Amino acid sequence: MKKLRHKKNVLVEAEEKRRDLGFGTQITDPDTRLLNRDGSFNVKRVGGSFWGQFDIFNQLIICSWKRFFSLILAFYLILNLIFAFIYQAVGIENLLGADQTNNHSRFLDAFFFSSQTLTTVGYGRIAPIGFWASTVAAIESLLGLLIFALATSLLYGRFSRPVAKILYSNKAIIAPYLDITGFMFRIVNEQSRQLIDIQVEVAVSMLEKQENGKFVRRYYGLNLERSKVNFFPANWTIVHPITDRSPIFGKSKEELLDCDAEFLVLIKATEETYNQTVNSRTSFHAKEVTVGAKFLPMFSDVQGAGVITLDLNKLSDIQEVPLVSQHLPSSEASI
Known part of the structure; x- marks a missing residue:
């Protein structure tokens, strides 16, 4: 019985020495910090699949407000630039009311028409004519509805998520x-x-x-x-x-x-x-x-x-x- 108790104590002591907080015992680089001051883990994962690490919704929820609005603005500008080039490829003459004076004015009208279509504002000064221009505008309108629904859910998630400051x-x-x-x-x-x-x-x-x-x-x-x-x-x-x-x-x-x-x-x-x-x-x-x-x-x-x-x-x-x-x-x- 005494030997059994001694063996049990030895096993308990060994288990105590093995205890860790999830970082493991093999991180021995003295210049490597486990936990940053801001609470983020100092761990970088490599070798995984792209979709396994793809979690943009969570990243947009937990990132700072400055980064959040910067990403939203960048995405908005890039998307409108893409559609502006598409409208130019289809033919700017298919946008009724667009300024045809020079390349600069044609591109600006295509860009601002894209922003109005994406947000479903539609002031009415410029309107698509023809099958392809109308098709692109219809696709962009649908995409705009989906994007703003997602942006609304992101804003709600950020405001409703309790955080310990x-x-x-x-x-x-x-x-x-x-x-x-x-x-x-x-x-x-x-x-x-x-x-x-x-x-x-x-x-x-x-x-x-x-x-x-x-x-x-x-x-x-x-x-x-x-x-x-x-x-x-x-x-x-x-x-x-x-x-x-x-x-x-x-x-x-x-x-x-x-x-x-x-x-x-x-x-x-x-x-x-x-x-x-x-x-x-x-x-x-x-x-x-x-x-x-x-x-x-x-x-x-x-x-x-x-x-x-x-x-x-x-x-x-x-x-x-x-x-x-x-x-x-x-x-x-x-x-």
């Missing part, structure tokens, strides 16, 4: 915490819409050298002072107490850099307006960790205002402090 401090810090130290970073909800039941998970990824001399990537979950709050109206400083059970206990900033430490953050919450689960993620690389600092308050002192004022511009404001504790006899000690 959580801002993160520019850097994480190692700061005094009780009689020890703690790994900390600060977050705040940028939007006025509220988030409730916020849950935070933090893990650290580090390279470890094996007996055979090869490096593998290990992942360790970090215990937090508080991993869940019910309400999130102000800022929240998330703290991992660096006790003797912490995977980064006793490690200096240089040692964290040498093992390519990256702190991976996942936040889940319920968005109050749509009552749907939203998430946000980011990471802090070891080079983005400041040792010996504390966050400054974000609350603005407005006398007689009768309301709590939170200055989001102070999210990343820090102040250097010495790290002195029973584990750190001086500010020059290891973490």
Whole structure:
């Protein structure tokens, strides 16, 4: 029985060492980041089929507004240019009312007639005559209806999709915490819409050298002072107490850099307006960790205002402090 229990413990320890967050253990390049600061995964897929990776609807839903409108405008202009050339190929004389003065005016009239047909506006100054010009105009009108129906669904999808607009401090810090130290970073909800039941998970990824001399990537979950709050109206400083059970206990900033430490953050919450689960993620690389600092308050002192004022511009404001504790006899000690 004792041997069986010992074997079980060995298997459990081996499974703990194999644990990862989905990135695997073979990513050992110290210059490769797992998770970008904006929450996107630093992974590029190659070798797949075109249709397997083709997901333009999803890309248009999640891309930035600037990129979205730029793509819509580019598509609109290119499509009208294509039809303008088609009308010219059919014969600009088949567009009744078009200016036939010169090539420039003929092309402009074909282009603007295409835009009016595509949007089904049809001012009436120019009209197609003949079979081929009328056929092209009919096809373009149908295409315009389909395209604007798709654009409407994209706009609705973008507006109706709940997103967690959580801002993160520019850097994480190692700061005094009780009689020890703690790994900390600060977050705040940028939007006025509220988030409730916020849950935070933090893990650290580090390279470890094996007996055979090869490096593998290990992942360790970090215990937090508080991993869940019910309400999130102000800022929240998330703290991992660096006790003797912490995977980064006793490690200096240089040692964290040498093992390519990256702190991976996942936040889940319920968005109050749509009552749907939203998430946000980011990471802090070891080079983005400041040792010996504390966050400054974000609350603005407005006398007689009768309301709590939170200055989001102070999210990343820090102040250097010495790290002195029973584990750190001086500010020059290891973490």
